[in-house]
Amino acid sequence: MLAALLLAAVAAPQEFNYDEAKVPDYTLPPVLAEADAPEDWPQRRAEIVKLFEQHVYGVTPPAPESIAFETSSETVQWEGWPEVEWRDVTIAYETPSGPFSQGVTVVLPAGASAEKPAPVFTLIRYTPRSRPPISKDEPERDYCPWGPIAAAGCAVAVVYVDDVAPDDKERFDSKLLKAYGLDRETLGERPADGCGALAAWGWGASRFLDYCEQAEDLDAERVAILGHSRAGKAAWWAGARDPRFSVVISNNSGCGGAALSRRRFGETVAKINDSFPHWFCPRFRTYDNNEDALPVDQHMLAAAMAPRAVYAGSASEDGWADPRGEFLSLVEANPAFALCGDPRLAPEDMPEPGGVVTKGRRGYHLRPGGHSLKKYDWERYLQFATEQWKNAAD
Ligand code: GCU
Numbered sequence: 001m002l003a004a005l006l007l008a009a010v011a012a013p014q015e016f017n018y019d020e021a022k023v024p025d026y027t028l029p030p031v032l033a034e035a036d037a038p039e040d041w042p043q044r045r046a047e048i049v050k051l052f053e054q055h056v057y058g059v060t061p062p063a064p065e066s067i068a069f070e071t072s073s074e075t076v077q078w079e080g081w082p083e084v085e086w087r088d089v090t091i092a093y094e095t096p097s098g099p100f101s102q103g104v105t106v107v108l109p110a111g112a113s114a115e116k117p118a119p120v121f122t123l124i125r126y127t128p129r130s131r132p133p134i135s136k137d138e139p140e141r142d143y144c145p146w147g148p149i150a151a152a153g154c155a156v157a158v159v160y161v162d163d164v165a166p167d168d169k170e171r172f173d174s175k176l177l178k179a180y181g182l183d184r185e186t187l188g189e190r191p192a193d194g195c196g197a198l199a200a201w202g203w204g205a206s207r208f209l210d211y212c213e214q215a216e217d218l219d220a221e222r223v224a225i226l227g228h229s230r231a232g233k234a235a236w237w238a239g240a241r242d243p244r245f246s247v248v249i250s251n252n253s254g255c256g257g258a259a260l261s262r263r264r265f266g267e268t269v270a271k272i273n274d275s276f277p278h279w280f281c282p283r284f285r286t287y288d289n290n291e292d293a294l295p296v297d298q299h300m301l302a303a304a305m306a307p308r309a310v311y312a313g314s315a316s317e318d319g320w321a322d323p324r325g326e327f328l329s330l331v332e333a334n335p336a337f338a339l340c341g342d343p344r345l346a347p348e349d350m351p352e353p354g355g356v357v358t359k360g361r362r363g364y365h366l367r368p369g370g371h372s373l374k375k376y377d378w379e380r381y382l383q384f385a386t387e388q389w390k391n392a393a394d
Helices: 001-013 038-057 146-151 195-212 229-239 271-276 283-285 298-303 322-333 334-339 374-392
Strands: 067-076 084-095 098-109 120-125 155-160 218-228 247-251 309-315 357-358 362-367
Touching: 001 146, 038 195, 038 229, 038 298, 038 334, 067 195, 084 146, 084 195, 084 298, 084 309, 098 120, 098 146, 098 195, 120 195, 120 229, 120 298, 120 374, 146 155, 146 374, 155 195, 195 218, 195 229, 218 374, 229 247, 247 374, 271 283, 298 334, 309 322, 322 362, 334 362, 357 374, 362 374
Parallel strands: 120 155, 120 218, 218 247, 247 309, 309 362
Antiparallel strands: 067 084, 084 098, 098 155, 357 362
16 A cells, blocks of 8 residues: 555656646747748757757767777567567777777668668667567567567667666766766866766767668668657657757657646656756756746757657656647647648647647657557557658658
């Protein structure tokens, strides 16, 4: 009984707002500012990315000047599943303090070749590495169903957060950030725009895209990025920064991800900064209980994907991540997508649990149930991304 009560308290802390009627009035910063024509958008987009860098996620290291890849592969056939290739890629580059490497596991469909390169789903994953690297069991929290993905002719790659920035407030800067002299030991104190863990994870995902660009059997024009929860926040930010990701998806990413901070529904800026100070840049703390002072809100992150495709997956019982706030970010990104010729989304378009809405380059679904990445979510992501890739090719 006590355990059940404690669990309930963890899942839905009571001091936070879960009542739509208590969402305060708010005014969002404008998406377009002075921009009013498609040709103005690249510059406005760059300004938006810079604002998020300075106020929310922090400045990442520059892309390495040279990068090398080593691979080892095995063919795997599990009963009832398509034959696939498991490829371990070691990505190595020079940093100011010497060589650094990270590993990515890719599962390719049989038959991927230079003539038929496979589109790729890049999953930022925060569960520890395991062998087999990618489980086929749904109960896992950031589950990765490589069988159905391969059956759809796509590859899936797993970027492990621990390789670049351990998800730990004491150790997050002990790897990549240390290699670049951006760790607390070297700097003494984190600067206001110091790189946080979410940005470092996305930076690592971009190094995998560097690999896709030279791997003949992967289609670098059709690479999606996604993640669940904290990794969903990282995926949206990685997609905003790196326009080579053509489809950008977050699953239940909530505060600091797809959800509008000004709604203060479920998790708040003050709470996330208290619990996970290493995820963001130190300046983000100045917006604790002060969301209206933020020069951005998360609708601008969705907008930064335009004219590429962006998707948010929510879960109906995941109040902590504010499913409606996740949907409204997509809605409020209207000006950027309208500029690119897409239809508008309206607040009334929000689906009931079990529903999906896709308009132009934006998609959303509300899975019945709680906080998790499920087969249901993946099916929708596969469908959305393949449709987007097809539309882009037509
Ligand atoms: C916590 C955190 C969320 C985060 C989640 C997760 O619940 O408050 O912001 O999304 O962990 O990553 O699982």
